[in-house]
Amino acid sequence: MSVSHCRDELTPLLLLARSARVYPDRVAVVDGERAFTYAELAARADALGRALRDAGIEPGDRVAALAPNRAELLEAHFGVPACGGVLCAINIRLAAPEIAHILEHSRAKLVLCDPELRAVVPEGIRVIELGAPYEQLLAGASARPLAPWPEQEEARISVNYTSGTTGRPKGVVYSHRGAYLAALEQLIEAQLTCDSRYLWTLPMFHCNGWTYPWAVTAAGATHVCLRKVDPAVVWRELRGGITHLCAAPTVLTSLYSHPDAAPLERPLRIVTAGAPPSPTVIARMEALGATIVHAYGLTETYGPFTVCAWPGEWDALPDEQRHRLRARQGVPPLIGGGVRVLDAE
Amino acid sequence: MSVSHCRDELTPLLLLARSARVYPDRVAVVDGERAFTYAELAARADALGRALRDAGIEPGDRVAALAPNRAELLEAHFGVPACGGVLCAINIRLAAPEIAHILEHSRAKLVLCDPELRAVVPEGIRVIELGAPYEQLLAGASARPLAPWPEQEEARISVNYTSGTTGRPKGVVYSHRGAYLAALEQLIEAQLTCDSRYLWTLPMFHCNGWTYPWAVTAAGATHVCLRKVDPAVVWRELRGGITHLCAAPTVLTSLYSHPDAAPLERPLRIVTAGAPPSPTVIARMEALGATIVHAYGLTETYGPFTVCAWPGEWDALPDEQRHRLRARQGVPPLIGGGVRVLDAE
Numbered sequence: 001m002s003v004s005h006c007r008d009e010l011t012p013l014l015l016l017a018r019s020a021r022v023y024p025d026r027v028a029v030v031d032g033e034r035a036f037t038y039a040e041l042a043a044r045a046d047a048l049g050r051a052l053r054d055a056g057i058e059p060g061d062r063v064a065a066l067a068p069n070r071a072e073l074l075e076a077h078f079g080v081p082a083c084g085g086v087l088c089a090i091n092i093r094l095a096a097p098e099i100a101h102i103l104e105h106s107r108a109k110l111v112l113c114d115p116e117l118r119a120v121v122p123e124g125i126r127v128i129e130l131g132a133p134y135e136q137l138l139a140g141a142s143a144r145p146l147a148p149w150p151e152q153e154e155a156r157i158s159v160n161y162t163s164g165t166t167g168r169p170k171g172v173v174y175s176h177r178g179a180y181l182a183a184l185e186q187l188i189e190a191q192l193t194c195d196s197r198y199l200w201t202l203p204m205f206h207c208n209g210w211t212y213p214w215a216v217t218a219a220g221a222t223h224v225c226l227r228k229v230d231p232a233v234v235w236r237e238l239r240g241g242i243t244h245l246c247a248a249p250t251v252l253t254s255l256y257s258h259p260d261a262a263p264l265e266r267p268l269r270i271v272t273a274g275a276p277p278s279p280t281v282i283a284r285m286e287a288l289g290a291t292i293v294h295a296y297g298l299t300e301t302y303g304p305f306t307v308c309a310w311p312g313e314w315d316a317l318p319d320e321q322r323h324r325l326r327a328r329q330g331v332p333p334l335i336g337g338g339v340r341v342l343d344a345e
Numbered sequence: 346m347s348v349s350h351c352r353d354e355l356t357p358l359l360l361l362a363r364s365a366r367v368y369p370d371r372v373a374v375v376d377g378e379r380a381f382t383y384a385e386l387a388a389r390a391d392a393l394g395r396a397l398r399d400a401g402i403e404p405g406d407r408v409a410a411l412a413p414n415r416a417e418l419l420e421a422h423f424g425v426p427a428c429g430g431v432l433c434a435i436n437i438r439l440a441a442p443e444i445a446h447i448l449e450h451s452r453a454k455l456v457l458c459d460p461e462l463r464a465v466v467p468e469g470i471r472v473i474e475l476g477a478p479y480e481q482l483l484a485g486a487s488a489r490p491l492a493p494w495p496e497q498e499e500a501r502i503s504v505n506y507t508s509g510t511t512g513r514p515k516g517v518v519y520s521h522r523g524a525y526l527a528a529l530e531q532l533i534e535a536q537l538t539c540d541s542r543y544l545w546t547l548p549m550f551h552c553n554g555w556t557y558p559w560a561v562t563a564a565g566a567t568h569v570c571l572r573k574v575d576p577a578v579v580w581r582e583l584r585g586g587i588t589h590l591c592a593a594p595t596v597l598t599s600l601y602s603h604p605d606a607a608p609l610e611r612p613l614r615i616v617t618a619g620a621p622p623s624p625t626v627i628a629r630m631e632a633l634g635a636t637i638v639h640a641y642g643l644t645e646t647y648g649p650f651t652v653c654a655w656p657g658e659w660d661a662l663p664d665e666q667r668h669r670l671r672a673r674q675g676v677p678p679l680i681g682g683g684v685r686v687l688d689a690e
Contacts, residue, residue, distance in 0.1 A: 008680070010526075014679075015679065018677055018678075018679060021676075021677065022654050022676045022677070023654070023656065026656060181355075184529055184533070184679065187533060188529070188532060188533060191536070191538070193536070194654060194655075194656055194657070195656065195657035218679060220654070220656075309367050309368070309539060309565070310539075311368065311371060311539050311540065311565075312539070312540035331366075331367045332363055332366065332367070333363075334359075334360065334363060334529065334563060335353070
């Protein structure tokens with residue numbers, strides 16, 4: 001028997017390349033007044049990869065990012081690994097000494113930095129300010145194509161620092177393979193399609209935005225960036241056609257409590273995690289027309305991991321019972337990982 | 346930095362294990378008067394694996410199946426690989442000499458055989474007839490648990506023989522990894538959820554039913570078996586709540602031409618492949634309320650591979666233009682694989 005073998009290394013880079021091919025002219029990302037199509041997003045990420053290579057970033061080198069949710073941070077989720085770099089997106093709400101610790105501990109060679117955060121970066125590390133300097137970097141990248149990457153799917157794609165609940169922040173390394181699989185899992189659980197419009201209420205620096213930079217891109221959907229969560233702005237975006245968002249329960253409380261809260265005309269699917277949503281949060285958001293997907297995870301699991309699977313027959317249960325069930329999230333993911341739920345009812 | 350590493354080998358076996366845990370009491374498969382829950386399907390597949398091990402099947406051994414779409418063939422998609430066996434589901438419409446050739450060429454050690462097909466199996470190979478003998482085999486399996494499998498995700502899960510257009514049938518080997526990834530791709534493209542009801546109009550022996558034995562199971566949806574395609578029966582099932590099916594365009598022609606054809610009350614998503622659906626097929630099925638997903642593939646690509654991705658804005662195009670677009674399928678899959686479309690418009 002003759003044997004021919006075909007294998008692609010699993011990587012989120014494949015997902016952007018596919019969407020750039022399938023949906024070149026559709027809007028990939030909206031960031032305030034700016035919008036880029038999938039062809040443009042892929043070209044910008046590729047330019048970032050080439051520019052970082054020109055700047056001396058070699059496979060395995062850490063590239064830090066200090067930024068709110070903006071197009072460049074999305075680009076970094078593809079451009080940094082495209083040249084073999086390992087993205088370290090840092091929580092911008094940390095105090096300056098903690099940020100300095102993470103930059104040092106991760107041995108970051110370069111920081112992609114929002115102008116407003118410039119002051120917290122210590123001396124001695126190269127900074128590329130987002131805005132004009134970043135655009136110049138991209139424009140000046142040499143045209144020589146990047147070498148294909150990763151050579152193996154277990155290669156590192158990012159490092160995310162835990163919140164340090166039990167000591168100093170620890171670095172959790174994500175692989176190309178893990179990020180790809182976790183992104184497909186989120187695409188499936190959130191039911192993203194190419195017609196979805198995803199609102200970036202969750203910071204991209206939290207566990208790589210629970211892998212949504214890659215999941216939304218895989219679907220060919222539109223990323224809508226929000227640099228900070230202002231409920232009035234969120235409600236305006238929701239009325240403008242947002243179909244999906246991720247948020248901690250406290251964010252949901254700020255949404256349903258806001259004067260602009262009003263029943264939605266289109267389906268909205270919300271993945272919530274980080275703390276258990278109370279029955280009130282669930283009831284209030286459902287009353288506004290949202291569907292809540294309740295997940296649990298940690299930095300070590302690429303963000304959301306177990307989820308509340310929702311069989312259709314539960315829709316017919318009394319409200320109280322439904323909200324109690326919705327508050328659970330003990331179901332293991334499609335992508336494996338042993339899970340034991342110790343506190344199942 | 347301390348390092349801990351977690352990796353699951355990708356395999357469809359993981360998908361059944363998960364659905365048995367998440368949806369133990371939901372119906373996994375309906376086959377005529379019989380129905381099994383996910384807990385039962387997993388238990389039966391496990392018993393089949395233990396019984397095959399007891400019968401001397403070792404990792405890498407081929408186990409053939411000669412059967413129409415029935416619960417046992419679905420079980421074989423999990424039970425055979427669970428003991429390390431490689432499933433060879435044979436096209437039951439082939440002539441006896443071709444079936445004999447495949448049984449010999451694949452070196453099948455055992456055949457799971459529908460009673461009606463018993464006569465085409467040559468002497469010298471062990472046959473387990475589906476029905477009472479198969480049930481006895483399962484009931485008699487020793488309780489000793491199966492060893493975890495696969496050790497590596499590149500292990501063989503099945504071998505599918507091509508239709509032999511260019512010579513004698515050739516065996517195409519599928520891996521656990523490839524089957525897992527192709528199944529997730531189908532779950533995403535078909536938009537299967539745990540509330541889906543999948544009708545088995547496509548034979549499971551065609552490229553492992555385009556990976557739907559694994560994809561539908563991954564979703565925790567219900568398999569509805571059809572031993573043969575009778576349009577009157579299909580229409581009865583469609584009215585009974587079927588949400589998804591796969592079929593070649595000729596099957597769709599037999600459906601819309603049938604006297605029982607009537608507009609559907611629920612959404613129905615049809616994946617069609619095997620030949621280009623004409624604009625008439627698409628228009629007639631859409632008029633009945635179905636959504637057509639047009640795919641292209643071959644035995645070597647786990648069945649469907651490229652697909653017609655459908656951005657929402659195309660819904661607003663004139664009928665003729667829509668049907669022309671729907672007849673295309675040039676979009677590469679999420680799971681990779683280099684594709685060049687030579688005849689793009």
